[in-house]
Amino acid sequence: xxxxxxxxxxxxxxxxxRFQSGRRRVLEAVSTGVAAVAAxxxxxxxxxxxxxNAAARAAGGEPLTVAAYPALDRILKxxxxxxxxxxxxxPIRLVSRSFGDHHSAITAxxxxxxxxxxxxxxxxxYLARFAGSGALADLAPLLGADGAIDDLIVPYAASQARFGGxxxxxPTDIGPGVTFYRDDLLKRADVSPERFLESxxxxxxSGRRIRESTGARLIGHARDLKDAxxxxxxxxxxxxxxxxxGRPALTSDRFERAFRLAAAARAADLDAxxxxxxxxxxxxxxxxxxxxxxxxxxxxxxLANWLAPGTTGKWRSALLPGGAMTAWGGSFFAVPAGSSRKxxxxxxxxxxALDPVRQIDAFRRHDAFPALLAxxxxxxxxxxxxxxxxxxxxxxxxxVARRITPISVHRLDPLAExxxxxxxxxxxLRGKPVRQALADAQSILERRVARAxx
Amino acid sequence: MKFSQRMMLxxxxxxxxxxxxxxxxxxxxxxxxxxxxxxxxxxxxDPVQGLGSARYVGFDNFTFVLGDEWFRNSLGTTLLLAxxxxxxxxxxxxxxxxxxxxxxxxxxxxxxAVFFLPYITSTVAIAIMxxxxxxxxFGMVNLVVSTLSKWPLIGPLLPDGPIxxxxxxxxxVPAVSMVVFWRFVGFNTLLYLAALQAVPRELYEASRLDxxxxxxxxxxxxxxxxKPVMFFAVTLSVIGGMQLFEEPFILxxxxxxxDQAVLTTAIYLxxxxxxxxxxxxxxxxSWLLFLLMAALTALIRRxxxxxxx
Numbered sequence: 001x002x003x004x005x006x007x008x009x010x011x012x013x014x015x016x017x018r019f020q021s022g023r024r025r026v027l028e029a030v031s032t033g034v035a036a037v038a039a040x041x042x043x044x045x046x047x048x049x050x051x052x053n054a055a056a057r058a059a060g061g062e063p064l065t066v067a068a069y070p071a072l073d074r075i076l077k078x079x080x081x082x083x084x085x086x087x088x089x090x091p092i093r094l095v096s097r098s099f100g101d102h103h104s105a106i107t108a109x110x111x112x113x114x115x116x117x118x119x120x121x122x123x124x125x126y127l128a129r130f131a132g133s134g135a136l137a138d139l140a141p142l143l144g145a146d147g148a149i150d151d152l153i154v155p156y157a158a159s160q161a162r163f164g165g166x167x168x169x170x171p172t173d174i175g176p177g178v179t180f181y182r183d184d185l186l187k188r189a190d191v192s193p194e195r196f197l198e199s200x201x202x203x204x205x206s207g208r209r210i211r212e213s214t215g216a217r218l219i220g221h222a223r224d225l226k227d228a229x230x231x232x233x234x235x236x237x238x239x240x241x242x243x244x245x246g247r248p249a250l251t252s253d254r255f256e257r258a259f260r261l262a263a264a265a266r267a268a269d270l271d272a273x274x275x276x277x278x279x280x281x282x283x284x285x286x287x288x289x290x291x292x293x294x295x296x297x298x299x300x301x302x303l304a305n306w307l308a309p310g311t312t313g314k315w316r317s318a319l320l321p322g323g324a325m326t327a328w329g330g331s332f333f334a335v336p337a338g339s340s341r342k343x344x345x346x347x348x349x350x351x352x353a354l355d356p357v358r359q360i361d362a363f364r365r366h367d368a369f370p371a372l373l374a375x376x377x378x379x380x381x382x383x384x385x386x387x388x389x390x391x392x393x394x395x396x397x398x399x400v401a402r403r404i405t406p407i408s409v410h411r412l413d414p415l416a417e418x419x420x421x422x423x424x425x426x427x428x429l430r431g432k433p434v435r436q437a438l439a440d441a442q443s444i445l446e447r448r449v450a451r452a453x454x
Numbered sequence: 455m456k457f458s459q460r461m462m463l464x465x466x467x468x469x470x471x472x473x474x475x476x477x478x479x480x481x482x483x484x485x486x487x488x489x490x491x492x493x494x495x496x497x498x499x500d501p502v503q504g505l506g507s508a509r510y511v512g513f514d515n516f517t518f519v520l521g522d523e524w525f526r527n528s529l530g531t532t533l534l535l536a537x538x539x540x541x542x543x544x545x546x547x548x549x550x551x552x553x554x555x556x557x558x559x560x561x562x563x564x565x566x567a568v569f570f571l572p573y574i575t576s577t578v579a580i581a582i583m584x585x586x587x588x589x590x591x592f593g594m595v596n597l598v599v600s601t602l603s604k605w606p607l608i609g610p611l612l613p614d615g616p617i618x619x620x621x622x623x624x625x626x627v628p629a630v631s632m633v634v635f636w637r638f639v640g641f642n643t644l645l646y647l648a649a650l651q652a653v654p655r656e657l658y659e660a661s662r663l664d665x666x667x668x669x670x671x672x673x674x675x676x677x678x679x680x681k682p683v684m685f686f687a688v689t690l691s692v693i694g695g696m697q698l699f700e701e702p703f704i705l706x707x708x709x710x711x712x713d714q715a716v717l718t719t720a721i722y723l724x725x726x727x728x729x730x731x732x733x734x735x736x737x738x739x740s741w742l743l744f745l746l747m748a749a750l751t752a753l754i755r756r757x758x759x760x761x762x763x
Contacts, residue, residue, distance in 0.1 A: 016482070041575075100708070104728050111501035129731060133502035273621050275707060280591050289591075411500075415730040422524075425713040429623065444523075451518060453509070454500065 018275040025166045063093035064344050069102040069119035071174075072331055075362045079352060090344055099123070110135050116336040118346040122169055124160065124330040128409035131163040137337040140167040152354060153419045157330060159406030169332035173368035175296025176400040177231060177326040180303060182216070183316045183389060189213035190265050193318060200229055203260050203321040207270040207291070216291045218270040220281045222262040225271070226424055229258035232324035239408040241416035241445070248445040250420060252439050257425055257435040266428045271298045281306050294320060296328030297397035301367025304387035312386055317393040325404045330371070369397060376401075412452060414447070419444050460597060461559030485530040494548065494737035501733055515738035525739060529746070534627065535718060536695025539634035543642050544684070549637075551646035552676060566647055577637070581704030584633050588619035588705075594620065598647060620705065623715030630702045630716050638694070642687050649683035650676070685758035689751055696747045699724070719743050725740070 012327060049304075068076055082091050097105055099137050107115045110133045122130055130136060139288035143149070149158045149167065157171035161184040186196060189210040196206045204225075207218030219225055230240060233254060237244040265271050272290055284290035286308045291418060292301060300317060308315075320326065333353065337344045351358060359370035361379045370376065381394040410416070423437040463471060470477075495515055499508040519525050555564050572580065587594045596616045603612040619629040657675050666674070702716035709725070710717025719739060727736035 023637075107501050107556055107728065111505060113504050128504055132500075133504070135502070135504070273618065274590070275621070278620075279586065279589050283592055290572075411731070418725075418730075422714055425623075432490070454514075 008092045013275040027376070038444060046311075052136070061088075061090040064090045064119070064231055064341055064348060065093045065095060065117040066119045066345075066348065067083055067095040067102060067106065068121040069097060069099045069123075071366050072121050075172075075366050075368060076352070078361070078365065080347075081327065082358075083348060083351060084163060090341075101331040106130065107117050113338065116338065118335065119340045119349055120334055120336070121330045122334050124327075124332065124409070125331055125414060127169060128163070128413065129344060129411040130334065131168045132411050136168040136338055137335045137342055138166040138168065139170060139335065139346065141341060142335075143167075143350070153403075154371050154373060154401050155408040156327060156401075160330070161407065165250065169334040169369035170349055172329040172331050172333055172353045172359075173362065174370065174371045174399050174401055175298050175328040176404060177228070177295065177320055177324070177328050178297050178397060178400055179292060179294055179318045179320055180299060180315055181292040182311075182314055183287060184314045185210055185216050186412070187290060193316070197318050197321045197323075199322045200232070200257065200261055204265055204268075205269065207265060208268055210291050211270055212286075213269070214291070215285070216288055217272040218265060218290075219292055219294070220274050220284060220290050222266045222271040222273075222428055223421060223424060224276065225265055226262040226420075228320060228324070228326075229261060230254050230420075231326035231328075232320065232322060234326070234405065234407050236405050237408060239410050241413055242357040242408070242410045246410060246449070247349070248416070248442050250416070250442040250445060251435075255266070255420070255441075256434060257437055259424060259438060262424060263434065265429050276437060279414070286310065288314075295398070296330075297369050297394075298329075298367050300370065300385075300388070300393060300397070304385070305367070309387075313390055314390045315394060316391055317388055319396070319400065325400060327401075327404050331368070361395070368402070373402075410450060414443055415448055419448075489705070491737045491740055494733050495505040495741050496734075498734045500731050501727075502731065509736065513736040516742070519735050519738045519742060523715070524714070524722060524734075525719070525742075528710075528717050528719040531627075531714070531716060532696055532698060532718040532720070535631055535634070535716065536692065537696055538627065538631035539638075539698075540688075540695045542635050543613075543639045544688060546635075546639050547642035548646050548680065548684075548689075551554075551643050551650055552672065554643070554647060566640075566644050569643045571640065572637045573641040574726040575637075576720050577700040578704060580633065580637060581701055584629075585620065585705055588629055590616050590618045592623065593619070602694060621712055623711060623713040626715045628704065630705055633701045633705065634695075635696065638691070642691070645683055645687045646680060649680050653679045681758060685754065688754055688758060692750050692754060693747055696750070 066076055069357045073094060076092070076094055080094075083089050083092060096102075102121070103123065106116075106120055106122070106126075108323055110130065113135065116135070140148075149161070149170065152158075153161075153171055153324055154174055157174050157244070161169045161171055166410070181193075181196065183193075186193065186206075189206075191206045192211050195202055197203065204218070210216055210218060234240065235244075239248065241249060244248045266273075272281070272284050274284060276293075276295075281290070285293070285303065288311070293303075296434075297317075303315060304312070333349050335342055335349070339345060353359070354372060355373040356372055356378065359368075359375035360380055362368040363370050364380060376398050381398055382392050383394070384390040384392050385394070419441050423432070423441040427437045428434040478598060494508070496510060496512060497508040498511045498514070499505075504746045534688050550569070554562050558565055588596075590596060596619075599612055603609045603614070617625055653676065657679075658671055661671050661675060675742075697720050698718045699720040702710065702718055705725075706716050710721050720743075723736040723739040723743070726732045726739065
């Protein structure tokens with residue numbers, strides 16, 4: 001600020017002039033200040049950028065941006081030391097957000113084609129939507145010999161990663177669907193596991209006996225039962241809510257059976273009416289108020305480690321009722337087509353998805369069930385699990401994973417799920433007839449499909 | 455010419471320079487989203503396809519939304535929650551402000567701060583706390599209800615078993631309304647309390663000399679003098695009620711609850727955009743909601759606003 005540059009005024013000017021003069025001085029001072037601040041800020045920014053670049057260069061180059069959600073972020077963090085030890089490996093910049101925020105951020109980045117990471121996690125439910133963006137790279141040619149993943153990855157997961165013949169993602173962990181049940185409660189109710197899991201109908205019947213004998217409820221929510229049944233008996237190529245041609249399939253026998261049995265379970269007070277992951281649900285699992293959970297095999301680790309560690313030895317795992325083979329969720333990783341770091345991203349992804357040692361490590365530490373077939377031969381699978389009364393449950397989960405029929409995913413699956421859940425609520429709470437509810441759900445979904453197909 | 459003279463602002467440019475930070479921020483975060491939403495409301499756009507994939511569809515999105523049962527239900531739910539949470543706010547805040555003004559003048563500031571506290575507390579923290587309090591099997595609220603149910607006079611009026619505040623749609627609506635009421639009643643109290651400071655004390659003194667009762671002073675002095683603030687506060691409540699999002703979103707687990715019991719229009723349009731990838735319908739909903747809010751504000755102005763003489 002240079003006050004001496006302002007010429008002296010004499011004699012004293014009139015008030016308005018004095019004001020103008022004063023204002024000018026202020027403006028001059030401010031403008032000089034702004035210029036100075038801008039210069040300093042510019043200098044700092046340059047220095048900072050140079051510092052960052054220097055640090056990045058020192059650490060092996062520009063960071064490779066990897067975006068994920070919990071608990072995949074912890075798996076990725078665990079990989080960093082091994083990755084950094086590779087000669088010339090770029091540092092990893094891990095962007096971790098909550099599950100919903102992560103997918104919203106990816107959606108926004110896809111919308112603008114700006115700010116996409118070099119490698120990004122995609123949950124199974126979002127895969128079809130993101131695959132339809134045209135912004136994901138075909139990994140098959142980039143992977144070279146590893147591009148033929150059908151021999152490397154669990155078949156159903158490998159199939160789910162392909163869209164129109166292009167491999168748009170690599171599965172890292174999967175969720176083969178199984179039953180987790182309280183063996184002690186079944187024994188008290190004098191229900192044999194064979195009878196319990198013979199069919200969906202016997203499952204609900206057994207729930208009545210468990211409720212009468214022990215007071216425990218069969219499942220957390222009737223919705224869980226519906227979710228399990230609609231996953232049973234899907235023909236290869238069909239989806240959960242759509243057939244192979246992409247038409248809504250909500251009036252099929254699968255849905256009718258699911259709705260009827262869910263309504264029967266509710267009518268007999270067999271569900272605790274608590275959604276999964278709520279406080280009441282976890283307390284129900286801890287205190288023996290809920291006898292069973294139908295979900296992905298990854299749930300076993302959560303149950304043993306933090307949900308109900310005090311119930312060691314009381315739980316068992318088995319096939320889904322009626323021997324249904326299906327899956328719950330799964331994590332995939334994709335590389336944006338526009339990324340200039342595809343080769344490095346692929347190298348990191350191969351380490352994550354195609355290295356049996358690291359896949360087993362992720363399973364051991366983070367309950368991420370490996371999608372890689374080579375990892376399935378590890379002795380870790382045959383270990384008896386104290387939490388499951390010494391049962392080598394991982395062998396069962398592995399068997400299920402290999403036998404699951406691939407189903408197709410549709411970009412309107414999240415909407416279809418909501419439509420089905422709303423109609424099920426109306427059946428359970430308002431007594432709406434099942435067929436009417438399914439017909440309404442079909443009609444709503446058809447309207448949405450027609451809108452999306454314009 | 456010296457550097458500082460060259461850098462000197464011309465007086466005619468000065469206002470724009472000083473306003474620039476606000477104008478830039480307002481344009482980016484205020485005007486652009488509004489304009490983009492208006493643009494999207496007449497386009498079909500799947501965000502993951504990129505901006506270039508937007509296709510003009512005229513008023514199709516509005517036609518679709520107006521024929522959408524979920525949208526109509528969400529409007530009904532929004533209005534219900536706005537009334538259940540909004541009306542009690544004012545019915546409690548006005549007498550409460552009068553009480554504090556008249557009876558607790560020494561502790562007025564402290565009381566105002568205490569009542570205002572929920573308003574400045576994080577909504578997420580509030581909703582998570584209430585989720586725990588309202589838990590069916592292990593919540594404090596049901597513990598209190600269970601204890602009270604054993605009392606001789608109150609007991610028969612209370613339900614036998616635990617109340618499922620979160621997973622029973624008929625209970626979730628009052629639970630959400632209660633949380634919203636609790637959060638905003640202090641804010642309204644503060645507004646009315648501030649307005650009461652502006653009421654000339656001579657009016658009360660004169661009415662006392664004329665023998666007016668407490669009720670008469672409230673009815674014929676306080677209420678008329680509060681009318682401009684009532685218009686302002688009720689308008690804010692209506693706008694806030696129609697945009698209700700955080701409390702029902704978090705208490706219902708982010709999906710609007712069982713049987714869409716608390717699926718407000720704001721939640722539905724958010725889900726339409728970010729979960730169902732239908733930005734066109736979501737934008738159309740937001741403009742319809744805006745029109746409804748404008749109509750309601752005009753209605754309130756008709757009843758509570760200043761009459762032009």
